[in-house]
Amino acid sequence: LPLARLLGIFYHHIGFFLNQCLVNWSTKAFAFAVAFFSLSSRQNPNFSIPAAILASNYFGVLYLAFVLSSTWPLLFEVYVENGLIAAIRSLGSLFVALSPVFSAFQSKLMAFSFVSTINYGGAQYIPTGRGLSTSREPLSKLFQCFSNSHFHDGLEVALLLCLSTNVQCGIMFYICMGLTVFSWMFAPFIFNPRQFERLATTLQDVCHWARWICTAEGNEESSWEVWAIRQQEVKKSSPLIWFFLPSSRWLAVAFSTTLVIQRNFDKWSLTPPLLHAVLCAVLAVLRCSWGAASRCSNAPSGPRWPLAWLVVFAVALTAAELIYTMRASDDWLCVVLHKYMCIRLSLDLCDWIAAHRPGGCILAALHDWCRLWTLSLRLVRDIALGLLLSTFCIAIAAIPGISRLHALFLFRALPRQQMRVRGVPHEGLQGQLTPLARASESPASSVAQSVSSVTPGDSCSSSIAPRLPHEGCHR
Numbered sequence: 001l002p003l004a005r006l007l008g009i010f011y012h013h014i015g016f017f018l019n020q021c022l023v024n025w026s027t028k029a030f031a032f033a034v035a036f037f038s039l040s041s042r043q044n045p046n047f048s049i050p051a052a053i054l055a056s057n058y059f060g061v062l063y064l065a066f067v068l069s070s071t072w073p074l075l076f077e078v079y080v081e082n083g084l085i086a087a088i089r090s091l092g093s094l095f096v097a098l099s100p101v102f103s104a105f106q107s108k109l110m111a112f113s114f115v116s117t118i119n120y121g122g123a124q125y126i127p128t129g130r131g132l133s134t135s136r137e138p139l140s141k142l143f144q145c146f147s148n149s150h151f152h153d154g155l156e157v158a159l160l161l162c163l164s165t166n167v168q169c170g171i172m173f174y175i176c177m178g179l180t181v182f183s184w185m186f187a188p189f190i191f192n193p194r195q196f197e198r199l200a201t202t203l204q205d206v207c208h209w210a211r212w213i214c215t216a217e218g219n220e221e222s223s224w225e226v227w228a229i230r231q232q233e234v235k236k237s238s239p240l241i242w243f244f245l246p247s248s249r250w251l252a253v254a255f256s257t258t259l260v261i262q263r264n265f266d267k268w269s270l271t272p273p274l275l276h277a278v279l280c281a282v283l284a285v286l287r288c289s290w291g292a293a294s295r296c297s298n299a300p301s302g303p304r305w306p307l308a309w310l311v312v313f314a315v316a317l318t319a320a321e322l323i324y325t326m327r328a329s330d331d332w333l334c335v336v337l338h339k340y341m342c343i344r345l346s347l348d349l350c351d352w353i354a355a356h357r358p359g360g361c362i363l364a365a366l367h368d369w370c371r372l373w374t375l376s377l378r379l380v381r382d383i384a385l386g387l388l389l390s391t392f393c394i395a396i397a398a399i400p401g402i403s404r405l406h407a408l409f410l411f412r413a414l415p416r417q418q419m420r421v422r423g424v425p426h427e428g429l430q431g432q433l434t435p436l437a438r439a440s441e442s443p444a445s446s447v448a449q450s451v452s453s454v455t456p457g458d459s460c461s462s463s464i465a466p467r468l469p470h471e472g473c474h475r
Helices: 003-011 014-040 045-082 084-096 099-120 139-162 171-190 199-214 224-237 248-262 275-290 292-297 307-325 332-356 360-397 402-411 415-423 426-432 434-441 447-451
Strands: none
Touching: 003 014, 014 045, 014 099, 014 139, 014 171, 014 248, 014 332, 045 084, 045 171, 084 099, 099 139, 099 171, 099 224, 139 171, 139 199, 139 360, 171 360, 199 224, 199 360, 224 332, 224 360, 248 332, 275 307, 275 360, 307 332, 307 360, 332 360
16 A cells, blocks of 8 residues: 555554554653752753753644644535534534543543553453433442543643743643643543532542441452452553553653662662551561461461551651652652652552562562551552542532533533423434434533443443433434
8 A cells, every 4th residue: 555545544443542652652752851850950940941841842833733633624624514603613512521631531541541452451342322321329439430541641731841940931831731630630520420419429429438438348349459450450461561561651660760860869869769668567477377277279268457547657668768768858849750750650569569579478478568558558549530530520519500500511401491391201202302413413421432442351331321211312
């Protein structure tokens, strides 16, 4: 085939998903680069100039051309069929429907699913049909579905941007990065039907999420610990060689190590937090010696250490260690960045050890140590993240009249009209869905169709997919 046709076929197949991966990887790379050069500029202000020039140039004319290239096909089609006024109106409706927010969210989801399938396998087809997304999902369910794919990366990018206060990258850079962070963290709630219907319902969601976080036994729907262990077990099919190959985690640790050495810190500044790791190691040895007889069957009879207490010790010991390390340093942000990157790299390695259990019964204490350490640190992060998301939902739900505005935004219909639609018999449902059928073409009502492609390792499946009781509702 000619090169032009070959590139077209590539982009419409695997190249399309690879492009989504590159876009999302570059977002995190820009955030880390800006934070790194911002901290480097404390020693030499000239270090931050290349990062500022790169970010301001990319998020200028080039980014505007990238955005317009994705919207031009639709605009030209509407212009040819209905005229210039209709094309301008169509462009305005895209922004009113928060199409950029939905597009960033959908791109991240496709990239995460594509990479997860390549790393861990298990791809499968989930039939969802083409119904309308009218089901409301609680906070705990959305947390399970999108924490690994969106929330964690969004929080990480936001923290890196907070460390880049010494670099002025231009207003467009901060607008685009802020829009991306907002989309990754809050888009599931904005496009969730009846999310802000009542403040009491939102408070019930928060209470249900708190019970899910604190519960240690049950299934993935009722226990955070069971769900987190399931996320580790998914990585059984990932070979260890992928961890040692050059990756973004290794590069980030290498750059942060160079930064710490350049600032002449002591040797304890180069190591990840150790006090909490030592505590988890002691608890793992005690548990292993308590139930050594049943370790080979993966059913330990030792005591279950409550993760809630480990979270308290993790926060206290890590904070004390950081304060001791930074006692004689003015640039303590450099140490914080390096410690964080070391923890992220260590979590990946400990996940692999906890999932594969190398060495069998002989290294049972090592397996327990890795699991206790990773789960306790991740619980700290998820509690902070859940409180942030809960605050956002409660604040929005407390606004008077937000329920009617949110329903009008999603379905182009008021809540009373929706109630009349839900009250009609199934035989006449197809003819009564005209106000809602228009919403199926907008991003606000199609979020459930795109979230159904999450990786099989997540607890989210087709339960978030749109569903209506009658087959005639499908377009």
